Amino acid sequence: MSDTLFTWIASLVKAVLVFAVLMSLVPLLIWLERKVVAWMQQRIGPNRCGPFGLLQPMADAVKLIIKENIIPAGVDRVTYYLAPILSIVPALAAFAVVPFGEPVTIFGRTVALQVADVNIGILYILALSSLAVYGVTLAGWSSNNKYSLLGALRSSAQMISYEIPIGLAVVSVVLMAGSLSLKAVVDLQRDSGYWLVFPQLISFIIFLIASNAELNRPPFDMAEAESELVAGFHTEYSGFRFAMFFMGEYVNLVTVSALATVMFLGGWHAPFGLPEIPIVWFLVKIFAFIIFYMWIRATLPRIRYDLLMAFGWKVLIPVGFLNLAMTAVVVTLAADRAMPLLTAVNVTLAVVVGAIIKIAGRRVERRAPRLAPVPEAGG
Numbered sequence: 001m002s003d004t005l006f007t008w009i010a011s012l013v014k015a016v017l018v019f020a021v022l023m024s025l026v027p028l029l030i031w032l033e034r035k036v037v038a039w040m041q042q043r044i045g046p047n048r049c050g051p052f053g054l055l056q057p058m059a060d061a062v063k064l065i066i067k068e069n070i071i072p073a074g075v076d077r078v079t080y081y082l083a084p085i086l087s088i089v090p091a092l093a094a095f096a097v098v099p100f101g102e103p104v105t106i107f108g109r110t111v112a113l114q115v116a117d118v119n120i121g122i123l124y125i126l127a128l129s130s131l132a133v134y135g136v137t138l139a140g141w142s143s144n145n146k147y148s149l150l151g152a153l154r155s156s157a158q159m160i161s162y163e164i165p166i167g168l169a170v171v172s173v174v175l176m177a178g179s180l181s182l183k184a185v186v187d188l189q190r191d192s193g194y195w196l197v198f199p200q201l202i203s204f205i206i207f208l209i210a211s212n213a214e215l216n217r218p219p220f221d222m223a224e225a226e227s228e229l230v231a232g233f234h235t236e237y238s239g240f241r242f243a244m245f246f247m248g249e250y251v252n253l254v255t256v257s258a259l260a261t262v263m264f265l266g267g268w269h270a271p272f273g274l275p276e277i278p279i280v281w282f283l284v285k286i287f288a289f290i291i292f293y294m295w296i297r298a299t300l301p302r303i304r305y306d307l308l309m310a311f312g313w314k315v316l317i318p319v320g321f322l323n324l325a326m327t328a329v330v331v332t333l334a335a336d337r338a339m340p341l342l343t344a345v346n347v348t349l350a351v352v353v354g355a356i357i358k359i360a361g362r363r364v365e366r367r368a369p370r371l372a373p374v375p376e377a378g379g
Helices: 003-040 056-066 077-097 121-142 146-177 182-192 201-214 239-264 278-299 305-333 335-367
Strands: 104-106 109-111
Touching: 003 056, 003 077, 003 109, 003 239, 003 278, 056 239, 077 121, 077 239, 121 146, 121 182, 121 239, 146 182, 146 201, 146 239, 146 305, 146 335, 182 239, 201 239, 201 278, 201 305, 201 335, 239 278, 305 335
Parallel strands: none
Antiparallel strands: 104 109
């Protein structure tokens, strides 16, 4: 077998495996989120279909598949059909450049544990993440519904705004790695002994916040504000087309978690000198991020839209620019000591900002008006 043919076959097998794993994770994550949120909010969660409610996602899938697809009058049919596809395909395609292990040798040939080993992987992911907004916007515009259109406009403004902080956070990592390759970022963390979550703690926090906004998940789910917009951009979708939006959200969640793992937590490498089990550690870190996002969903209420936009433009973007400038100066003037210097600066800034927020929060609590206690029933 020629090397070219072997490369094509290996790429096809990896693409099929990654697609199968991602699509298999979707029902598991739906069940896990319901259970985690129920536990955090002292509820029961799904417990009827199968042991521990494990068959609930399957029951939901069957319901959505056999449910009648209702198409409202006056929709733009081509765009209406295309929007759900545009929501899920970029999320699946973005995972193609995410490495999840060291290259392995099969039949005497080296095979990279990623679908496509490209040297502009970070740029590729940023480009695909920008395409995700089209699915949301076109779904709202084509539905011929004012609530859908308002949800789409909210979401497009939010996603475009929060792409800038993500880009700034990622560029800071690129400056330290000196490459747009995700594998180069992992190799930097392995060779230096530093996970980039420490020298780039500010970028890490910005990435977590902005990626949550990009995912349209609480507390940034402005496009799906049920109390205001029914269901936002997918109000007029039903059946399997609605399920595609749902699947796209969870595939995006896995992709964002994998990207955060690769850029900030050392990728597939074990922490604290523990035994190296590449794919296992990679999955453990991904699920840690997923649980964190679920924790946020269960804890924080939806914030006001004007505050959401102001936070992105007036806080995250300036802080991202300052962090990028600081990283550029340190990498240029003290490249051999960049890791410890940036670690010290980032951790100190994070502690100071956290203390300021804590003190400001206590002052606000003291100044808040005290409400009279509600009398007990029968009292």
